[in-house]
Amino acid sequence: NQNIRIAITPGDGIGPEVVSEAVHCLEALRDKYHLPLEWIRFPWPSHAWHEKHGESMPPDALEQLQRFDAILLGALGDPGPAYDNARYLLPDSVSLAPLLQIRKHFDQWVCERPARLLPGAHQYLADVRARNVDMLVIRENSEGEYVGQGGRLRQGTPDEIATQVEIFTYRASERIIRYAFEQARNRAQQRQASGQPRTFHGQSGSESTSQVCLVTKRNALRHWGDLYTEVFAAVARDYPDVALHHELVDAACMKFVQCPWAFDVVVASNLQGDILTDLAAILSGGMGVAPSCNLNPDNLELPSMFEPTHGSAPDIAGQGLADPTAMLLTTARMLEWLSQKTPQLGVAAEALFNAVTADLADYSGQQRDTQSIGHSVRERLR
Amino acid sequence: NQNIRIAITPGDGIGPEVVSEAVHCLEALRDKYHLPLEWIRFPWPSHAWHEKHGESMPPDALEQLQRFDAILLGALGDPGPAYDNARYLLPDSVSLAPLLQIRKHFDQWVCERPARLLPGAHQYLADVRARNVDMLVIRENSEGEYVGQGGRLRQGTPDEIATQVEIFTYRASERIIRYAFEQARNRAQQRQASGQPRTFHGQSGSESTSQVCLVTKRNALRHWGDLYTEVFAAVARDYPDVALHHELVDAACMKFVQCPWAFDVVVASNLQGDILTDLAAILSGGMGVAPSCNLNPDNLELPSMFEPTHGSAPDIAGQGLADPTAMLLTTARMLEWLSQKTPQLGVAAEALFNAVTADLADYSGQQRDTQSIGHSVRERLR
């Protein structure tokens, strides 16, 4: 009978602005549905904290976060004054480090990023079929290209050699690929239940109500490409109902623009998934509407982290220009996730999702500021 | 007074079909302009050669190729029967190996892929400004993610660990980044000469007639991200006339779809360049019209390799459906490259480029078979 506890971490740039709308919606939902929800707002991780303490978060940050059921994060990153320097342009890396630390510490091995072109969202592709984009990109979130191994030999000299080691394990590959197949099945069932089944083609020509597309660069990055391919084939045997595809990452990016409506579930490595999900976000209407989450499906006692795909967008920060839609969809996904612990939250998740999508459809393309959108969604929740 | 010698390697799938149109055009140009050109056609590298000899090319293939001034390659790769197997879908890796071997052996360290939406080419993006896409993606082609280092430990067991080592050197980073700046300058001069200058913005807000955008994933792949960033800043000092951008690869892919018209020259690592150039190919109208080349600008005595961005497209091979436009634009680029040795070839390069673009504009979007397109271009050359 304990409350569900959420750590609210607004972060940098537009983070606080969009998080603030999410919190208003959480309040409205809590009051309406008498939800056992509580939250605490943290000033870290953030660039400001870093400026003051030399670290993006306090030494016991991960221990503090561990006491929560979920982390709701706005956005991290502030390039600082280097951004204005014409001769030395460095995308920020320091203030983003906590993101990777949190994902790693709580073993949030799934990064789930749905890309569905909701009614009212901007369509970047000319083809009318792009309206039907509705895919789920599953990104391996615990290893691969992001293990931070390697270094710089003879740094700063003409003889310098920099290395970066990618590490892939059977264990992490198997769980993420299996997770993708499970999601494909769930999606097919949901479509069936709502009377909107879809048909997908496997690479072999077979037909099915769901599909998983594996992405690798097996022809150049052989070692883990082969591992992924073999694991994919093995896991697929347990899912004869799911159509199979295997795309090389370059071809996958191309097809995301050429025929994104042909994809259902896509599973990819950490870096390739990062790239594909940014592309997919555009297909769903842009960063303003692209939700994301970092999940540990094995252990609900550890907090999963919910953050929109977008970054801190320092160029528009503080001006009320940021679209909070992505943040609100992310919040709905958080409530859905937490309903595994407290089923009551499922209703709130649905209510929030419906309010956001209805609002998006009604104001289709109209320029509104952050607070107007938040306010309008909140009104619909009452 | 020697002839310029071209090794023609049609390869697999649609390769022979599109190469055959290129050869007809070369004949027409040679006859019209009395060009000192000769060529030999090789049945390797190819899947067929592999089937017969267990290798994709003979043991002395690289020595044989070394005697040529250029290699004109159709496409490689044939997934074989595995492609038809519903349970085990493996993009081909064996028959593609020669591509990487040739690039490496002749130190073709530049992969140059222009993406310009030529009149008549298909526009995938809804925004009208996408008509103005005109960028050049420079891909590092000699190291990085493609060094083939690493392996599989405890292969095939649940304890397996696969590694892939990325290696970046100062030397290769410096030469490719400098090459990108040189191209930016050239392009600005050409635009100036043709009375069509463009204006680009640097990240700092500065304005310039050209731009170089560096792509890395510096916030997650720190070691070489830092190396590239530092080299970029150092080289940029020699080009104060060029506007600078630095994008993370995920954001770059996003912006390629959101605002591709804002890019001029883009420079990226081997893998990230591979991904970006496939995307860029789509922006220029699709694989059917996307030329590519692998250059060694240091040593004109070694053959550079000219191959369209597209692959062997086994699904449409042998049906006369392939668009030879990419191959013909690639051939024009080869002649332009070779004009460094034999200036006379420059006129032929221009004639071929003009014939292909005029043809594309005239038949805008009409469905034509491989030979019709080749024939129509050839007629324009006479």
Ligand SMILES: CC(C)[C@H](C(=O)O)[C@@H](O)C(=O)O
């Ligand atoms: C900030 C960066 C390290 C991060 C990533 O690459 O994972 C971001 O791009 C994301 O997709 O969440």
Ligand SMILES: CC(C)[C@H](C(=O)O)[C@@H](O)C(=O)O
């Ligand atoms: C076939 C493959 C190894 C190759 C590459 O990745 O370099 C191809 O995709 C290309 O872009 O030329």
